[in-house]
Amino acid sequence: MAWTREQMAERAAKELRDGFYVNLGIGIPTLVSNYIPDGMSVQLQSENGMLGMGPFPFEGEEDPDLINAGKQTITELPTTSYFSSSDSFGMVRGGHINLSILGAMQVAQNGDLANWMIPGKMVKGMGGAMDLVAGVKRVVVVMEHVARNKDGSESPKLLSACDLPLTGTQVVDLVITDLGVFTIDKKGNGGMTLIELADGVTEDDIRAKTEGAFTTRLA
Amino acid sequence: MAWTREQMAERAAKELRDGFYVNLGIGIPTLVSNYIPDGMSVQLQSENGMLGMGPFPFEGEEDPDLINAGKQTITELPTTSYFSSSDSFGMVRGGHINLSILGAMQVAQNGDLANWMIPGKMVKGMGGAMDLVAGVKRVVVVMEHVARNKDGSESPKLLSACDLPLTGTQVVDLVITDLGVFTIDKKGNGGMTLIELADGVTEDDIRAKTEGAFTTRLA
């Protein structure tokens, strides 16, 4: 047993607080918006220049001038404001966004993150990921616990050190995988700590699939 | 015989070109706007955040939210745009303003300019002057040729080197005084050149009142 994508998103939503401004990456992080508690005010930032991102438009109401950072058509809300890319990343770099939830290829026990480049493969670029992980106050990674290789084998993604080129160093605060939840003391020496297990998952299951060192302090 | 303030302003207006964006300092430079030729498009920038400065308002129509950098009430034009102080000085520092016309206490033959501080006297601050002289493409100084001291004596203002604290180094392109006009090769070694005499003024008159070195090349 492990968490589904939806359950991972639901768990990530517990990191939201009333009044937060949040940037969600593509993939599972996008699903987090389904689990914002009723009555909680959370404004979503899209780094291409928008605060207060609304839902997808109804069919036929798409506006080519209104897209998110994943280039998907979206809508605006009464609270929406638009701004330039430099103002948008001033907001990001300046630490004004409370929370960034994003995916990763690898996370190291010191909070290093790799999610933009695999040597030997076509590199598409880092987009805004390096700015987000460097600038946002709190960075939450949501990812599968292991990578499934083409030959059917599995490779750990929670490592003692990333071997892929980094997106940022000592930037990750929390990792949510399909097997459990880890905190990382990114600016200190506290390392990585397992704090929650997915339903039916044991600490031993996790140890078997985790290359990085961690201590356990389950609630 | 020497030029009046109005004649100095009229001479300075000859530096304007169609399509120019211009910043005018307080005092004589402000008068330059009286001499913009008919049909020439010149937009005046006010460094507190406005492009397209209009005339003073009619009595009773003053708007406290609409002032220039001298804190005077002004009006807007159809072409007017407003922006923040950082955008305004981005415009200045980035070299987008074609011409700055301002007053000075001292100008040196290499283009150094002093106009913000007299040691021993209450210092009010440089305001935007340092940014303007450093950033604007072409800097024209309009000033009296000599300073009149309290005891009735005169001190030259066109010097081999400024003795007052500088506003900028090698920044002045042209100096218009009540006695004549000088070019300065501010980035090269060409020094200062007298190119025009006010009506009835001789080169000897100017030599007698100028401490800085200059060559003469009258048109």
Place this chain on the structure above:
Amino acid sequence: MKKVRKDATEALAGLLTDGMTVMAGGFGLCGIPDELIDAIRASGVKNLTVISNNAGIDGVGLGKLLETRQVAKMISSYVGENKEFARQYLGGELAIEFNPQGTLAERIRAGGAGIPAFFTKTGVGTLIAEGKEVREFEGENYVMERGLFADLSIVHAWKGDTEGNLVYRKTARNFNPMMATAAKVTVAQVEHLVQPGEIDGDAVHTPGIFIKRMIHVATREKRIEQRTTRKRGEPAIPPAAV
């Protein structure tokens, strides 16, 4: 998350401590957060470092905080219009750090945008560059200036919605937008308080993310520092030639 507070005193509650750094928007008396300044005066908080382009005039704006000796230091570009300022400054009671106006604006913008330092050619070769790194880029010299970040920023806007989205009016914009981004907490006073949706998203100058608390200020007389006018029939100066 309610941002709107009843009045200036409530909006600043818990935010004021002796020795703190406060940014205050405005240019001259244009676009100053006067009601918030009044509340700071009433609080009695002392030993402030105030970052503001100017220092008000006697009895108006920051001039009020000078009268009560609540300001220990100003970071400004021009402070000419204030007798009480001059008295304290010449008497050594008040420190002042002069910044070129554009450098001041950019330092604040940098502080808000997570930029700890930048290079500018403003001030190279002058007193302003003393003790600072000067470096050559492409054959020209530039001085390194540092970002500024305050404990509190107070700003004035023309219109704001309850989300904190702000719109400024004409030259009352000036330093307000950058200051709104460059403090741990920013409090705004707005002349017109509206509901979300009443401000076009394209017209927002300061997104609500930067505003933690806000108040609606009843219309009060705005002071004019230099009332300049022309008579009907007089030539238009500066010109309307476009």
Place this chain on the structure above:
Amino acid sequence: MKKVRKDATEALAGLLTDGMTVMAGGFGLCGIPDELIDAIRASGVKNLTVISNNAGIDGVGLGKLLETRQVAKMISSYVGENKEFARQYLGGELAIEFNPQGTLAERIRAGGAGIPAFFTKTGVGTLIAEGKEVREFEGENYVMERGLFADLSIVHAWKGDTEGNLVYRKTARNFNPMMATAAKVTVAQVEHLVQPGEIDGDAVHTPGIFIKRMIHVATREKRIEQRTTRKRGEPAIPPAAV
């Protein structure tokens, strides 16, 4: 001083030279100056360095300049959506300099604002920082990045007056405002051309000073890269919870 030109070809006349650097606004296909790109293609100018967040898609936007091999180098943050791009890049025909998106935006803004270099924490400890100065401020490391300035910028705006004052629409703003400030010459295409006075001075995003030439573009179909919709009755995702 007439800024409005008849069409894109006339607007770019005399401005295009082989080997030049061109900034092109837009994010994905949103807010791209497509008509000006078409005219650059038609001109046949070669060996361009293009600064743009993305590289268009096959047959659309900058994709058109890739097809004709007019681009020698891209400075971008993300270039994923283009087969022809991938082919030329993997074949060594096209150079690419990746910049983090926020660093790219700030480098352009710096270039336009006369800032030759600034420090950012983005990219510290990554490939991006290699060969660049890293410096500590207040206990944290930052990498020095340089301003960018182009020979030509081409931008797209929703509305513009004949003075060159521009207003962008929604997320089509993106990189356009900074790019408008960061080139020797900026040419704008506007969807709605109006007379001075028809745009409120408080609503101007790009003041006319930055725009040297402009064209009115007849409405053309704007392309959508990722058409995402919801059915009526479906829950709103992302949510409208405010």
